[in-house]
Amino acid sequence: MLKSISTSCLATLVCCFNLLLHSYAFAGVPSNETDRLALLAIKSQLHDPLGVTSSWNNSINLCQWTGVTCGHRHQRVTKLYLRNQSIGGILSPHVGNLSFLRLIDLADNNFYGNIPHEVGRLSRLDTLMLANNSFSGKIPTNLSGCSNLINFLAHGNNLVGQIAANIGYNWMRLEKLSIADNHLTGQLPASIGNLSVLKVINVEENRLSGRIPNTLGQLRNSFYLNIAGNQFSGNVPPSIYNLSSLELLYLRGNRLIGSLPIDIGLTLPKLTNFVIAENNFSGPIPNSFSNTSNLVMLDLNLNLFSGKVPINFSRLQNLSWLLLAGNNLGNGAANDLDFITPLTNCSKLIALGLYGNRFGGVLPHSIANLSTTTVQINMGRNQISGTIPSGIGNLVNLNGFGIDLNQLTGTIPHEIGKLTNLQLLYLDFNLLEGSIPFSLGNLTLLTELELQSNYLQGNIPSSLGNCRSLLSLNVSQNKLTGALPKQIFNITTLSLYLDLSNNFLNDSLPLEVGNLQNLVELDISRNQVSGEIPATLSACTSLEYLNLSYNSFRGGIPLSLSSLKSVKVLDLSSNNLSGQIPKYLENLSFLEYLNISSNHFEGKVPTKGVFSNKTRISLSGNGKLCGGLYELQLPSCGSKGSRKSTVALFKVVIPVTISCLILLGCFIVVYARRRRFVHKSSVTSPMEQQFPIVSYAELSKATGEFSTSNMIGQGSFGFVYRGILGEGGLLVAVKVLNLTRKGAFKSFVAECEALRNIRHRNLIKIITICSSIDSHGVDFKALVYEYMQNGSLEEWLHHSNDQHDVCDLSLIQRLHIAIDIAYAIEYLHHHCQPPIIHGDLKPSNVLLDHDMVAHVGDFGLAKFLYTCQVDDVETPSSSIGIKGTVGYVAPEYGMGSEASMAGDVYSFGILLLEMFIRKRPTDSMFNDGLTIHEFAMKALPQRVIEIVDPLLLLEVRTNNSKNPCGDGRGGIEECLVAVITIGVLCSMESPIDRTLEMRNVVAKLCAAREAFLSVYDLM
Structure with a gap:
């Protein structure tokens, strides 16, 4: 009986317990049903082309849904992992109902819209990864409710506004903070210094400004600090240089000033990457860098450092990148480059950048003993003398070698032909002599070869025809002789320029010139080339600049050249050309300047197109021309004139004109050589060297103050306007970048970089760029293209x-x-x-x-x-x-x-x-x-x-x-x-x-x- 009573009591207890649980659930206590509904609400806001969330349905338990992880004890959702699944849409506020979440990883997708404020309710959350999406708006202030947050990664989005001033008082467990590549403004809050366990801080590529807070020096556990690509100014707080745990320090691209502490190599002993390029740092390079034995990258490019390079590189076995370009280093002294020899102990060296300094002395032949891992050496625009060592051929992985604009003598060693990975070779503006090595033909990957302004002699080697990847070739202003090698004109990749001018080359222009269909500039002026202008030149339909002046060409201007519809400058002066001026020249709509002076042309001068402006043509030295513009003062084509006046013309005017032309020609040669040297010597960016900068005011005027009536298109990063530029009334298309859009600045840089290196008749041509500030003092960037009359x-x-x-x-x-x-x-x-x-x-x-x-x-x-x-x-x-x-x-x-x-x-x-x-x-x-x-x-x-x-x-x-x-x-x-x-x-x-x-x-x-x-x- 006792046993039956006990059994009955137990059954009653179980029944009561089940009833209690049932009522408890209905009383509103969250369960995984809450999680299921929240996830379905999240799914309803997503665009899921790969069907990743197709398993989110009622047929299986939510803990088996793709990307969802549940805790073993309560079967509640603890992780939401959807990284890199091409998912788009907005993140539903229902995410705040997943109260057991510890990890959200939505990185590398296409989410947009604001980060929901409801995320701030997830008190258990320790990892929030939203990187590389298109989230916009501000970082929600109530994220401070995620008091257990350890990792917050939201880089690569469109976030705006300021970083919350109280950030350092809420996330006391935070170890990684990455909000780089957004549009954040304002200052970096001083309270960040309170995050004592913070190891990684990355705010790169935003618009943060002001001073770097001194409190960053309190982050004793940090090993990665990146504030590059912002607008920070002033001195770097000394406390940062005392963060002995720092391994990677990136300050590039700000407005920072001051000198580096002399003991920096002792206070930052763990440094691997030290990148402070594109600032205004000055003073000497500290010798204490010799103690940073873990150093991999030292990037001091584009600052104001001066004096010698005192570092003992023999201790830096891990150094891969030594970038010192664009400073005032060196004193033009004999021992300026003494650091090269110990640098040969750096067995992992990849790049050596010394361009644009004041290094003097003889080029150490020990440069040939640098590590075979070396890929790039750029020592141009210095005061280096001596010879190029034959051992340079040891650097078999070299793909860029520049030592232009120096004072090198001797010959180009034939061993340079062993550098079969070489793509860029700049030896121009030196004092090199001897012949161009035949072995250069082994450099089949070469894209740019610059040998101009030396004292090179002999023939242009036919082996250069093996360089089938060349985009540009310049051997001008040397003492080269012999015929123009046909092999060069078979390099169909030539597109930037081919400059053979100012030599003693002879024979005729090969018919193979017609193979250069992508070439933009061809200059063979001031040589001894004879024969007729080949009709095959008409196939070079991308030509914009053609200079055949000061040669011995004869015959007429071929009618077939009417196909050169892109040509802007055509100079055929000082030859033996004859016949009439082809009428088609006035129909070349892009032709800006025509020089056919000092030839034997006769007959009527056209009056349209380029001939309609006296300043755009040069016809002098052609005694039988008539008509044309009144300002040319040529005889009427109907009037014969007296024999006496003709004799007087030949006896007086022609000799004086020829004398003036000779003097003018000498001046042009000297000026052009000087101008080219000065132009290349200036410290400008590659895109500024390629494209002349136009002002904001000019573009505003050209587009009617960017009037909507002139807007002809809208792209991902801005608007396109029709405009009329300059006094010449050039019709252009102006692409104005919307710099508030994520990626707009990178788009501007990428487009400039791409368009400065390519030339093809089927690629849009860039005319100029604008990098300035607008009338409101805001950054302004635009690209100006030739106008396309028939739209898109x-x-x-x-x-x-x-x-x-x-x-x-x-x-x-x-x-x-x-x-x-x-x-x-x-x-x-x-x-x-x-x-x-x-x-x-x-x-x-x-x-x-x-x-x-x-x-x-x-x-x-x-x-x-x-x-x-x-x-x-x-x-x-x-x-x-x-x-x-x-x-x-x-x-x-x-x-x-x-x-x-x-x-x-x-x-x-x-x-x-x-x-x-x-x-x-x-x-x-x-x-x-x-x-x-x-x-x-x-x-x-x-x-x-x-x-x-x-x-x-x-x-x-x-x-x-x-x-x-x-x-x-x-x-x-x-x-x-x-x-x-x-x-x-x-x-x-x-x-x-x-x-x-x-x-x-x-x-x-x-x-x-x-x-x-x-x-x-x-x-």
């Missing part, structure tokens, strides 16, 4: 208007445009060193000139493919990360893959399909897994005619009516099938399946065009 391909495909209706874009025009685009990308991939990835190929970035020639533009996301790697340490790159545009960006980029040529191939494939189907890849018809790629692939080959732009079908029917036999329809259909096939092959989802490179694409598209034209001619 986007407008032609999708926006009919009065200027150009889509009906006018025929099949053959689309083929021409597609081939132009393909040529441009093929040039970037296969003829640039390093190769360039465009990264954002789409119709709005393809512009059409007055002849409907396509020009690819917007290099704001361009990336250089630097492939050099030594001991697993990559060379720094000036590139920025690629994001691209939805619909055109390669799928693998969404998975975190690096930028690649295959990514551009994908974008081109999508663009090609869009051109001929006339549907955007984001069209509403492409949903539920159907893409423009799938749509096109399913139609191949029989149903292609059903999916292409109906306007093309109208063209097929029209042409077919002219050819009742049907030959035209079949030929055009075959052309369309070929084009759509190319688009499908280029846009395969996996990069491995994209078997076509852009050079293959060019060949296939050209073949399709030829096939189409052959059929079209039959109609």
Whole structure:
């Protein structure tokens, strides 16, 4: 009986306990049901192209959902991990209901909108990782409620506002703080110094200003401090130099002043990276750096340091980067470079940058004993004398060697030909003599070769023709003799310039000059070249500057040169040319200056185009010219004049003119040499050397104060305006960067860097840049391009208007445009060193000139493919990360893959399909897994005619009516099938399946065009 009573009591207790739990749950106590509802609310706000959250449903337990981790004890959500899953959308405030969360990792996605204030309710949270998204707004002040936070990483977003002043009073457990690459303003709060366990602080690339707070010196556990790329000013607090735990210190790109403590190498014994470039530090380099045995990078570039380099580098076995360029180091003394010899003990050295200082003395031959890991040596613009050691050939990994603008003598050692990885070789403006070594032909990766302004003799070696990657070659102002080697004119990659001027070269200009279709500048002036100007020169359609003056050319100006529609400066003066001035010269719309003086031209001078302005032409020394502008004071073409006046002209005026020309020519030679030297000697950035800076006021005037009536476009990082620049009334397009947008400044730098190194008829040409402040004192940056009269391909495909209706874009025009685009990308991939990835190929970035020639533009996301790697340490790159545009960006980029040529191939494939189907890849018809790629692939080959732009079908029917036999329809259909096939092959989802490179694409598209034209001619 007792036993049955006990059993009954136990059952009652269990029942009561279950009832209690049930009522407890219904009383509102959170459970994992709360978590489930919160997660579903979060999912509802997401764009999830990869279907990562597809498992978030009622069929399985939430603890098995992708990216979700639960605690074992309470089955509550403790971790939300969705890093790098291409997820977009906003982060729902319901995240604040996941009260057991310890970790949120949403890094490397496409989230936007504000960081929810509700995150501040997560008191257990220790890690919040939001990096590399597009979160905007301010950092919520109530994040202070996350009192257990250890890691807060929100770099690479669009966050604005100031850092909370009380940050140092709430996150007392914080170890990592990274809010770099945002738009934060104001000062760095002094309270940060209270975060005693903080190890990493990174606020790089914001707009923080004021003084660096002295309280940072209290962070005794910090090993990483990065405040680079801001607007901090004044002296660095001495307390920072006493943080003995510091390993990496980055102060680059601020407005800091003062000298470095003499004992810095003793107070910071663990230093590995010390980067303070682009400031105003001055004084001597402390000798105590000799004690920083762990030092890997010492970057003091672009400061005001002076005196000797006193560091004993033999102790710094780990040193890889020694960058001292752009200072006042050295005294022009014999022992200035004594530090080079101990530097040979640095077995991991990668880069040595000494450019633009005052180093004197003889170049130590011990430079040839530097580590074979060395990739770059730049010692240009100093006062270094002596000879180049033959042992330089030992540095087999060297890809950049610059020792220009010095006082070197002797010969160029033939051993330099052993440097088969060399891409940049600058030996110009020295006193070198002897011949150009034949071994330079071994440098097949060479992209820039500068040998000008020396005393080099002998022939230009034909072996240079093996340098098939050259973008520029300059051997001007030497004493070179012999014929112009044909092999040089077979280097089709030459695009920046070919300068052979001011030598003693002879014979004729080879017919192979027509191979230089991408060349922008050709100068063979002041030589002894004879013969006629070859008609093949007409193929050089990218030429902007052509100088053949002071030679012995004879005959007339070939009519075929009318194809040089890009030429801006044409100088044919002081030759033996004759005949009439071709009338087509007045139709070259870009021609700014024409000099045909001191020849034997006769007949009527045109009056239009370049001939309409006296200051833009030079015709003197041609005794039989007539007509033209009144200001030229030439005889009327109807008047013969008296024999007496003609004799007087020959006896008096002509000799005086010739004498003046000779004096003027001497002055020009001296001035040009001086100007080129001064220009290259000045301490300016590469893009300022390439592009003259225009002021904000000039651009404001040109665009009507950036009037909305002049706005012609809007891009990811700003607006584009039509403008009329300067007194010459040059029509331009002005791209004004919106610097409040994340990535805008990097886009500006990337675009300048890309466009300063590339030249191609199908790439947009940059005219100038503006880097200034506007009328309100705010940073202002703009790029000025040549104006494209026919707008963008986007407008032609999708926006009919009065200027150009889509009906006018025929099949053959689309083929021409597609081939132009393909040529441009093929040039970037296969003829640039390093190769360039465009990264954002789409119709709005393809512009059409007055002849409907396509020009690819917007290099704001361009990336250089630097492939050099030594001991697993990559060379720094000036590139920025690629994001691209939805619909055109390669799928693998969404998975975190690096930028690649295959990514551009994908974008081109999508663009090609869009051109001929006339549907955007984001069209509403492409949903539920159907893409423009799938749509096109399913139609191949029989149903292609059903999916292409109906306007093309109208063209097929029209042409077919002219050819009742049907030959035209079949030929055009075959052309369309070929084009759509190319688009499908280029846009395969996996990069491995994209078997076509852009050079293959060019060949296939050209073949399709030829096939189409052959059929079209039959109609």
